[in-house]
Amino acid sequence: MWNLWEGILLFLGCIFIIKYLKVIWAAKSLPPGPIPLPFIGNLWTLSFQLHPETLRQLAKLHGNIYTVWLGETPLVVLNGLKAVKDGIVSHSEELSGRPVAGFLRALLSEKGIFTSNGGMWKQQRRFGLMTLKNLGLGKCSLESRIQEEVGCLVESFKSKNGESFDPSEMITNSVVNVISAVVFGHRFSIDDGIFQYLVQCNHVLLEIIGSAWGRLYDSFPWLMKHLPGRHQKAFEIMEYLHKFTDKEIRMHKENRSFEEPQDVIDYYLAHISKTAGEKESIIDEDSLITVVIEFFNAGTETTATSLLWALLYMVAYPDVQKKVHKELDAVLNGSAIYYEDRKRLHYTNAAIHEIQRCGNVAAVGLLRTCTRDVSVSGYSLHMNTMVLPNLDSVLHDSEYWDTPDQFNPHHFLDKDGMFLVNEAFLPFSAGARVCLGEQLARYELFLFFTTLMRTFSFHLPEGVTEVNTKYIFKTNLLPHPYTICAIPR
Template identity: 75%
Template sequence: MWNLTELLLLLLLCFFIIKYLKIIWVARGLPPGPIPLPFIGNLWTLSFKLHPETFKHLSILYGNIYTVWLGETPLVVLNGCKSVKDGIVSHSEELSGRPVTSFLKDLLGGKGVVSSNGHIWKQQRRFGLMTLKNLGLGKCKLESRIQEEAQCLVESITARNGESLDPSAIITHSVANVISAVVFGHRFSIDDGIFQNLVRCNHGLVESMGSTWGRIYDSFPWLMKHVPGPHQKAFSLIDYLHQFIINEIRIHKENGLAEEPEDVIDYYLAQISNTTGNANSTFDEENLITLVTDLFAAGTETTATSLQWALLYMVAYPHVQRKVHKELDAVLGGPQLISYEDRKRLPYTNAVIHEIQRFGNIVAVGLARTCIKDVTISGYSLQKNTMVLPNLDSVLHDAQYWHTPNQFNPQHFLDNDGNFCVNEAFLPFSAGHRVCLGEQLARYELFIFFTTLMQSFKFQLPQGVTEVNTKYVFSLTLQPHPYKICAFPR
């Protein structure tokens, strides 16, 4: 006779065998990949992270399209420019969904733009694009805001009198003030404690989403939402951001609907008023809160991190910094407000900015998508609701499109005559239907902030420091290790 312990072990063994056979059955029609384990899939192989180096190694073993398992959920990974573009450009609509069970979705509630799907996503994204345009994106109005913040950043750095400083905080506050003006209609003093806490919460939220706990949550959302752990802190942080935004909305309501809307909240409240009673409308305060969260979080973290990499690369590659200074002096002839149009006269500086985005690649592998209908990609038939990850890192380092993919080299964006040229594998903002909503704003900010800083300062390592660490800290975005530099007025 079997005792209770033996019976339980037998049942457990049968359970794992059934789970494993189920995975094998589902995997038969998917691209090849590492053999998954029952229950945890390939999480052990992935070290519980969606790390670009791991994906690079797997692509050598299994090719440019393969499958990894996050628990019992398959994730098809696209690698290299050709495969990624076949997915998100050639089949843009089919791959326009977001996973319906994920850490990101539970944090944002499937509202707004980043985590939403279907009708909600289409309406909210269309509204976001239209509103950014109405607020002056591509015109003098918004550009002047960026120029103002760039000058404030210069003043903050000048006040340090050449002493060594960690530029991360003041850069982040300056960039956050640009998106604050867009969504809230006003900027904050960098000494404002509430604003500082808002920025810290935003950064903590991004770190949580890219953490090991975040990947475990993606694999077992039904379990992790009830289990204590570091991942639960993210829900506290999102609550803080939401309460801050709710208070801003309250202030806007108290002031009444503006005749001339001046920010995203103004436009959205007017849209709610105009669509009241329309059963087809998705415009409500929940979507407003999440849309503002999406814009503030992404609009702060990505651009600020790119600028931090920019200054780090300038001290790591002083010959590049000298060439940028030389071009700025020759073309602009002295201190002046820099506009986005100036990029056409500054091919080398423009190339450097693009190379910073390519080599720094802050978005790492990017965000997963789902198939909203059956689709065939690179010869593989993927069923509706299959998760797909276009690995952006593999595109920005694809040796078929970049002469020196693993080196910082502005020549990637210059032709033989020194003119700026676009490379089709430059996809830092992704592409297709899910291309970054704030791409154009980010381009304006990066160019104006970077050229204003380079026009104003010469950046050097602090005295006694001889080495520069250009390796990244892995998170949802790839962050530089903390560093200090000295800025001397030119």
């Protein structure tokens, strides 16, 4: 009997050693990095998260291009503008793939925009961009939708009568209603139970994706999909979002509103109806559901979090707030605010960009894969190798920012006080996988921020003298909860 168990243990030990030697051998052809442990790779070193501070420390030890192992899968990390740009800009197409296994792929399938590849991705992305353009991106129709929600947010702030309050829920509700109008064609009442649950789903989903559960799933998808844990909650949420979106699609079909498209669902249904029977079209209702969920999730947390950072930095740096107030009063002179006004509001525009740089919402970015063999900064990467362009490292690259770890709007101003573009400003990523909703996010952030700043002065509550500008890592980089006072100007 013992001989049998000894044989089994010996066999398993041999398999274990062989697999580990294969990892060590494969590592020789990859950029240097920390030595992987058997089975778990570098997950222990990473604390089971792709945390920006950990990735920065590893870059100091191993250089701006290094390899970490998620279990038995290598991940090449690009740090700093030069390495990131060489990867996702100079080799945009070669690094445009997404992992075919992993947590995001399991949640979203291969039919959307975020995690799809090849023809599916190109067709979905092209149609997504066209849909946003048709909905009025850069035109008055979409701008008026945003301004409507800005007005609601202003009234919510005014209702506090100068008393201290936590702005997070109010801001999130307003931003969610902007993307709801774009995707579903209508806004929700903030008292609607379904609306509140959708917002909660968004928060929880992003938290789980950025957690250790997400990294474990990325490393061992074949195992994690069968094990209990927090990651299973994410699949429950996705099931609910699928049912909710399917119901919205059925309502659109019953109303035949897609004959005169007014939102994302309308445009996709019109396209599906028009291309029915065409072999080259791969957009169907299943892919529509995934795209709607992606639009809704991505269009909520990032902008809302950026606005929370914006107000926090204004109370943390009252001198910056005063300069923004002064410029808004002098340039706008009480007139309505439009996105085009950013060209005249140099300091305000610089402050918004610096808020995005320091409150880097997207953190390290999303994983990519090589669509074919490619050489990046002297390293040969084989097809399907996973690559992470560390956007956080670009936004804090000391070669391109005078004070990379300090909030300083002058990073975006020339010597004459005119707005200046900095090539290391990549909060929306770059290349073929640049954020689809970048322009919408820019519109929202500018209109919300400038309207709130022109309407209110923001102060710390009485007795509070310090501001915590450190972040909480949950996929996005979130500010710690805070309260402020909004005093009408």
